[in-house]
Amino acid sequence: MKSFSLSRRSFLKVTAGATAASPFLLTPSGVANNPIPPPSERVTLGHIGVGGRGSEVQKGFQSLPAVQCVAACDPFQSRVIDRCEAINRFYAEQHSSANYQGCAGYRDFRDLLAREDIDGVVVATPDHWHVPIAIEAVKAGKDVYVEKPLGVSFEQDCALRDVVKRYGAVFQYGTQQRSGRNFRFACELVRNGLIGKLHTIHVWCVSGDQGGSMQPVPVPEGFDYDLWLGPAPYAPYTTDRCTPQGGYWNYDTSLGYIAGWGVHPLDIAQWGKGADQTGPVEFEGTGDIPTDGLYSTITSWETTFRYGDGVEVRYVSANRVRPLIEGYRGPHDHGTTFIGDKGWVSVDRSHLLADPPSLLETALGEDAILLYESENHCQNFIDSIRSRQETVSPIESAVRVDTISQLLNISIRLGRKIHWDPGAEKIIGDPDAERMLSRPMRCPWTL
Amino acid sequence: MSENQTHPNAVDEALDKLLTYTFGQSREPLALIEKQVLASLGDRSKEAGLAEKLGQRLRTDASTDCKNFVCRQLGLLNQSGAIDSILGLLDHPETADHALFALERIDQPAVLEGLQKALETAPEKSRVGILLVLGKKKNPGSIPAISSYVQDKNPDCSEAAIRALGMIGGASACEELKKAEYARSPQIHRAWGNSLLQIAEGFRASGDQPHSTAILQPLLASEHPFGIRKAALLGLKNSDKKSFEDALAGILSEPDGKLKHLAQQMKDSSD
Numbered sequence: 131m132k133s134f135s136l137s138r139r140s141f142l143k144v145t146a147g148a149t150a151a152s153p154f155l156l157t158p159s160g161v162a163n164n165p166i167p168p169p170s171e172r173v174t175l176g177h178i179g180v181g182g183r184g185s186e187v188q189k190g191f192q193s194l195p196a197v198q199c200v201a202a203c204d205p206f207q208s209r210v211i212d213r214c215e216a217i218n219r220f221y222a223e224q225h226s227s228a229n230y231q232g233c234a235g236y237r238d239f240r241d242l243l244a245r246e247d248i249d250g251v252v253v254a255t256p257d258h259w260h261v262p263i264a265i266e267a268v269k270a271g272k273d274v275y276v277e278k279p280l281g282v283s284f285e286q287d288c289a290l291r292d293v294v295k296r297y298g299a300v301f302q303y304g305t306q307q308r309s310g311r312n313f314r315f316a317c318e319l320v321r322n323g324l325i326g327k328l329h330t331i332h333v334w335c336v337s338g339d340q341g342g343s344m345q346p347v348p349v350p351e352g353f354d355y356d357l358w359l360g361p362a363p364y365a366p367y368t369t370d371r372c373t374p375q376g377g378y379w380n381y382d383t384s385l386g387y388i389a390g391w392g393v394h395p396l397d398i399a400q401w402g403k404g405a406d407q408t409g410p411v412e413f414e415g416t417g418d419i420p421t422d423g424l425y426s427t428i429t430s431w432e433t434t435f436r437y438g439d440g441v442e443v444r445y446v447s448a449n450r451v452r453p454l455i456e457g458y459r460g461p462h463d464h465g466t467t468f469i470g471d472k473g474w475v476s477v478d479r480s481h482l483l484a485d486p487p488s489l490l491e492t493a494l495g496e497d498a499i500l501l502y503e504s505e506n507h508c509q510n511f512i513d514s515i516r517s518r519q520e521t522v523s524p525i526e527s528a529v530r531v532d533t534i535s536q537l538l539n540i541s542i543r544l545g546r547k548i549h550w551d552p553g554a555e556k557i558i559g560d561p562d563a564e565r566m567l568s569r570p571m572r573c574p575w576t577l
Numbered sequence: 578m579s580e581n582q583t584h585p586n587a588v589d590e591a592l593d594k595l596l597t598y599t600f601g602q603s604r605e606p607l608a609l610i611e612k613q614v615l616a617s618l619g620d621r622s623k624e625a626g627l628a629e630k631l632g633q634r635l636r637t638d639a640s641t642d643c644k645n646f647v648c649r650q651l652g653l654l655n656q657s658g659a660i661d662s663i664l665g666l667l668d669h670p671e672t673a674d675h676a677l678f679a680l681e682r683i684d685q686p687a688v689l690e691g692l693q694k695a696l697e698t699a700p701e702k703s704r705v706g707i708l709l710v711l712g713k714k715k716n717p718g719s720i721p722a723i724s725s726y727v728q729d730k731n732p733d734c735s736e737a738a739i740r741a742l743g744m745i746g747g748a749s750a751c752e753e754l755k756k757a758e759y760a761r762s763p764q765i766h767r768a769w770g771n772s773l774l775q776i777a778e779g780f781r782a783s784g785d786q787p788h789s790t791a792i793l794q795p796l797l798a799s800e801h802p803f804g805i806r807k808a809a810l811l812g813l814k815n816s817d818k819k820s821f822e823d824a825l826a827g828i829l830s831e832p833d834g835k836l837k838h839l840a841q842q843m844k845d846s847s848d
Contacts, residue, residue, distance in 0.1 A: 240764065244763055246803065266767075268804070269767045269768075269770075269771050269804050270767060270802070270804050271802065271803040271804030271807060271835070272804075293771075296771075296774055296775075296778065296808050296811070296812070297804055297807060297808045297811070298807060298808065298811045344600065344601050344602075344604070345601055346600060346601055363645075363649075363674060363675065363678070364674060365600060366600050366601070419608075420608075421604065421605050421608035421609070422603055422604045422605050422608070423604070426604075518839070518842050518846075543615055544615055544618060545615070545616060546619075560619070562618035562619055562653075562655070563618075565653070565655065565682055565684070566653075568682075570652070570677065570678035570681040570682065570710075572674050573673075573674060573677060573702065573703070573705050573706030573709065574702075574705045574706070574709070574733050574736075574737060576709045576712075576713075576737075576740060
């Protein structure tokens, strides 16, 4: 097992539970005498990427009684130590076992994936690692929860879809709004024709930013920078490169918020439109791309895409949304509005609005189209691992919504409209744009 | 000239500045050149003109960061003029990655031929990348060149060759994979299994179910990891009902384990 150069004491602290156990069994020290769910009902999870977002997601899983978090992995040594200690502390308190040491720490995800006793893996790394790690996890027989966005290219998205299907893995995408009642209800109103014939959708989300230090500085001790870069092109370390913003806003490691944040309201647009198995047919837009500094993804944008049935979607960054929505609702930094010929419904994480307002009192009958009901995104993943049924955010809808961001990014960068065949999943009549659907990866990493 | 157009002199100035560019300097000249490259795509004459100017930078003592940036732009421009210069960068560790980025994207016959030749002479790290790029190009003509590395003493080369054969697919690639020492490491074992699974999918997609089944059945053996066995079982389920039912019965007679648990769920859901 590869490990950080820790002191012996702290090394033992993070690795004591690394003993491989039989499938569905967990036998680290401190567990045996505690009242925990029986092995057949427990799902063991490994967490890859335990920075800010990864830690939040891990806590969400940890709170579920049928879950045992048994491993944490990150190229930042301090994050691994902190998370392992927090997990061990949590289970120690839960099971009244002061010496619980069941969570093992890893720097390299491949060592975590080699453990046969881990059922599922939660990938919450920087964007450029989402798909490569998820693919290796699935090949190792694991089920995967993958934070959004999906890949840094359409090719990556498709490669993950292929392996998820090939290995029969349970896949949950981190589009947790699908597990929110308001979002589901808004989509059900649209799907049942209660706003009349849908003709327009407004989507908006948080803008990106420019800046970021370009001054090379030494890599901090205890951080495996080469592994953090992984498939991304090598570039000197700077103080801003491996921060959350640096990861989100550098084009070598991300598409920026047009994908990473935008996927949330776009996903609701796709769900309400009933387009989880398909997608729009044309894309166009403009956006600002920083010409200096470290950050290089699109910072603000104004785009339009259309479905084959004529439904038009206006998708903009929050700093450009006011003219779009001020006629019917107040500002918010993200949201999705469905507009039909008899009314509209608008939803974000704080509001559910409609016109006429009485729409919100609608009781959907048994004959209505009712969407997949999940009240807890993490629990839904665990339930699906046990039942082998599809999650609320399965791979096909993940790929379809991610494709929208991919194609808008290409359209903005090329400065021209992209025509898309959602059946064949091909760009029509533009081989140069087609070539941008893939991105080379740094050797030896591959899909 | 409209507000959005760039003065030609500005591009030439940016190209001059590019020669000495190193990371940490202003990125503005690079952004300007990239904007021109993207705007030229679709206009073959403009593409060729820019590719020629950029390619010249590879034949100078320009900075490493300049050459790497040029490689990425040439990958977008997809021209044949600079292929030899790019191939020459494979010998240098500081430029090899970006050279491969360009060669992966350039869709010209000279790239395939150049990469196959470079396999023999390139440093080991570049060789791994070359094998993977050859795989991505999916040309069966590369199989003989790739196959000689399946048993390579360098496990990274061996794994790359195994992965590349899976990407190309077909009967020849399958035969070469059967010779591999797949148990060298768990990672190679998984890569080998995945390559065979990919090839089986290819056969199934083309309607050749017997070949697909012939690949999948041996992958059910207990010596293989859970992931491979599970995928092989699913592959049979999707293509060959009789073989699937036989396989299911066999797995259900095994001692308790993850695959048996899964097989039982499959059986229950089909009953």
